[in-house]
Amino acid sequence: MPDDDPPTRPTLVDLDVERCLALVGRTPVGRLGFTTEDGDPMILPVNHLLVDGIVHVRTKAGTKLAAAERLGSVRVVLEVDELDADLETGWSVLVRGVLHPVTDAVEAAHLDRLGHHTWVDDVDRRTWLRIDPTEITGRGIATPTG
Amino acid sequence: MPDDDPPTRPTLVDLDVERCLALVGRTPVGRLGFTTEDGDPMILPVNHLLVDGIVHVRTKAGTKLAAAERLGSVRVVLEVDELDADLETGWSVLVRGVLHPVTDAVEAAHLDRLGHHTWVDDVDRRTWLRIDPTEITGRGIATPTG
Numbered sequence: 001m002p003d004d005d006p007p008t009r010p011t012l013v014d015l016d017v018e019r020c021l022a023l024v025g026r027t028p029v030g031r032l033g034f035t036t037e038d039g040d041p042m043i044l045p046v047n048h049l050l051v052d053g054i055v056h057v058r059t060k061a062g063t064k065l066a067a068a069e070r071l072g073s074v075r076v077v078l079e080v081d082e083l084d085a086d087l088e089t090g091w092s093v094l095v096r097g098v099l100h101p102v103t104d105a106v107e108a109a110h111l112d113r114l115g116h117h118t119w120v121d122d123v124d125r126r127t128w129l130r131i132d133p134t135e136i137t138g139r140g141i142a143t144p145t146g
Numbered sequence: 147m148p149d150d151d152p153p154t155r156p157t158l159v160d161l162d163v164e165r166c167l168a169l170v171g172r173t174p175v176g177r178l179g180f181t182t183e184d185g186d187p188m189i190l191p192v193n194h195l196l197v198d199g200i201v202h203v204r205t206k207a208g209t210k211l212a213a214a215e216r217l218g219s220v221r222v223v224l225e226v227d228e229l230d231a232d233l234e235t236g237w238s239v240l241v242r243g244v245l246h247p248v249t250d251a252v253e254a255a256h257l258d259r260l261g262h263h264t265w266v267d268d269v270d271r272r273t274w275l276r277i278d279p280t281e282i283t284g285r286g287i288a289t290p291t292g
């Protein structure tokens with residue numbers, strides 16, 4: 001076996017948008033990245049909901065995300081992945097876009113009915129937010145054997 | 147059973163710094179959040195290495211992180227978690243701090259010897275970076291039964 005080219009170790013391959021959205025839709029947990037009022041980068045684990053190709057999350061009064069959201073249109077990135085450290089396989093998808101509150105009551109009620117589920121007690125977790133995407137990209141780790 | 151107070155659903159509890167670092171040290175994969183040159187939030191999955199209580203990552207020429215790093219001291223957040231959607235349990239740790247390149251050759255060689263492992267072909271992944279922490283926080287999801 002040659003010890004260089006072709007690769008004998010896993011390599012990264014790009015995933016198309018359709019595949020990225022399918023992975024986001026089937027994976028209930030992601031990490032939301034944004035910049036705080038102080039200019040610091042921040043990451044929060046979130047449950048998300050994919051409806052008509054648009055990612056929705058809920059926020060809670062008093063959090064850093066709620067503070068950032070008060071500034072208006074917030075640029076965010078949702079990262080969703082499945083990374084298996086033992087098998088050294090996995091994928092990661094990034095949904096970059098702008099966060100907007102869902103102000104329409106009918107739309108919010110529809111999202112509520114879809115049964116968005118959070119693990120922890122969430123009586124205050126009232127505000128729905130949508131991520132209007134500007135870019136959706138993904139990478140998978142491909143092994144040489146397929 | 148009362149249907150309010152005390153909680154019957156999982157709740158979030160704070161983890162102390164020692165516990166946070168132990169979790170980061172035993173978990174090889176995290177997500178690094180930072181702000182790009184364009185002011186956009188960004189998240190990259192990373193392998194990290196905890197040495198003497200300091201988190202180290204490697205970057206690669208040409209990435210958005212490398213571009214941000216050229217700006218000087220970069221504020222970053224490393225998020226590490228284990229979230230089990232089926233069991234609805236898990237934890238998440240945030241290491242917030244400032245990213246600095248490891249310029250000392252002896253220190254870099256030491257890090258190399260510790261066998262930092264990346265899954266994909268990484269001949270260009272040469273630069274070691276350390277996160278000088280400003281804040282380390284963590285949350286765990288506690289179930290009512292303990």
